[in-house]
Amino acid sequence: MTRHALDVSDDGRILTLSGSEGPLRFHAVWLRDNAQDEETRAPGNGQRLIALRDIPEDTRIEAAEQADDTLRLTFAPEGKTIAFDTGWLARHAYDRADDRAPGWTAPVVETWDSALMNAAPTGDFGEVSADPAARRDWLAQIARLGFARLTGGPVEDGALFKVVDLFGHVRETNYGRKFEVRTEVNPTNLAYTGLGLQAHTDNPYRDPVPTVQVLYCLESSAAGGENMVVDGFAVAQRLRDENPEWFDVLSRHCARFEYAGGDGVCLRSRRPMIELAPDGELIGVRFNNRSAAAITDVPFDDMPTYYAAYRRMGEIIDDPAMEVTFRLDPGEAFVVNNTRVLHARKGYSGSGTRWLQGCYADMDGLRSTLAVLEAGR
């Protein structure tokens, strides 16, 4: 049990809880809105049963008392007494200084560079399928590092769907539920050639972009065609550290992306290459030379700086010090957070074949599955 000192001030509009965490202030209306009683929140599914319109505008605290870890607050003018858990309050406190520089990342995120090469996150298909703890650990790597490999899977058409079944749902697109990555005679997309591809995020011309990509290998006897991944968050932060103005210009202005293959598709988006939440959290990177359309949303005077930043971002992406390379054998796959990690492949040609199947899914489903597995730990 933690003992907190209580103080109600500003005519009942502010509660101050003083404990080991230091004084934490809460507003009466926030407290009332976040009540967990059965009339406010549905017991089964936790959904809020009332709206803010049901809470009086001049809500004040007229009584506060503490017993063990429970705080009982009486709100006027409702005359309603509601119990709060002091631990919950401390975990949800918003009374703190925020001096984070733009480009900060969520606590779960761990950025990386080529030093990760010998410790690239990997799971075994059989273990991850059968053992919830192994699945949890594999998904946690994707949440933390933005990618993971999977080995030991079946070599069969559609096996990649078994990977998606581990955490979520396929995002079907104009490419189908899955697409074949192998050399085609009349390719609608350069991915379907033997060309090397610069590290990129997929489908930036889509909005929302698919936030997960799975690439699954079925044949790989051709020379070349190795896969590489680069942490786009590490790239963006390195750019920021080298030149804050370059980071700023790429996050403050929208790029444009377009894909209009010969198959009745015309997808266009207008989004920044470095995407920040309004409070500066780094939440997405888009980079794809093939589908970059004309950039028309940067003011004339900023365009030289924008192009210098865009060029430098590409150089950092191409820097071998940033990349992790691996070769997929049949039955092996990798999963990337497509809003963060860029992927590339080296060119291939000559005898032998290279056949991958790809599909899209979403990080929210993956994070949900991970959260449920972690809660059950």
Next chain:
Amino acid sequence: MTRHALDVSDDGRILTLSGSEGPLRFHAVWLRDNAQDEETRAPGNGQRLIALRDIPEDTRIEAAEQADDTLRLTFAPEGKTIAFDTGWLARHAYDRADDRAPGWTAPVVETWDSALMNAAPTGDFGEVSADPAARRDWLAQIARLGFARLTGGPVEDGALFKVVDLFGHVRETNYGRKFEVRTEVNPTNLAYTGLGLQAHTDNPYRDPVPTVQVLYCLESSAAGGENMVVDGFAVAQRLRDENPEWFDVLSRHCARFEYAGGDGVCLRSRRPMIELAPDGELIGVRFNNRSAAAITDVPFDDMPTYYAAYRRMGEIIDDPAMEVTFRLDPGEAFVVNNTRVLHARKGYSGSGTRWLQGCYADMDGLRSTLAVLEAGR
């Protein structure tokens, strides 16, 4: 043919094109990057074959000449001469003043209020299915207004998928490819009760949110249960016009949303209620009292303003002057852009039934289908 005056300045780094549109300046590196020749862009699919790394940093224009609507520019140090269409350049010009206030919307967007009641966008299922022009017009309404009704559809399980087939692909979620909206005994979601629901956007706890929702009626003999839609962009702009500080506080800070039903799902997001592109374009609205989690990303001093703004936003949403109401009969559906238009339903109970099926899809596929239909006009 439009005659343009040409001027190359800043040691070959700037081209000025003077015509009926006034002088338009372009940077040499931008021009080179946006070349449309066959070595720069793949002829079939339009994808860029080179990256910015392939374009010299000190790119300059060393010769410029015009013939009809074609501009031929020679770039140093590559010594490459590339043809540009002057009409294309005028359409992609970025040399313009930008004095738009935050909250501006894309040119296609037309906001609305209850005055739209008697002119609510509608299509006939048979016509929209059979006639590309009718389909184009119906999709154009969704792009412009953020929603449209559809009447005359089949009354059969899964008919909503035929609606999605008109423009895109189903976004499967933990709720399945489709979900049943009718009263359940142990509901995992309040949508599956007879309760009235305040106007909301769906699944704000998902990231990315599904950007399209389809609700399709199969039975509706119960009294009540009418559907309402509200233009969230009109709401946000009205809030801005009433009080810019309230608009600002809701767009500058992230809210949090959460859904943890009893079915192995724990979805959480951290996104603003009013979402702006970095240059102030209004691109999304999230509002859902049921799944709003504790707001912990607003600094203590801003919280009272935030709650005042949140309250006022809810009042505007609830204002009958903003809503369009209609009743769905069996075989009727409506489609909403879920990043813009809120939907609601009135409570229902008693004898009779109400059975809707719902599913999600995405606006990018819809806009792509519309663009292809418009190009074929």
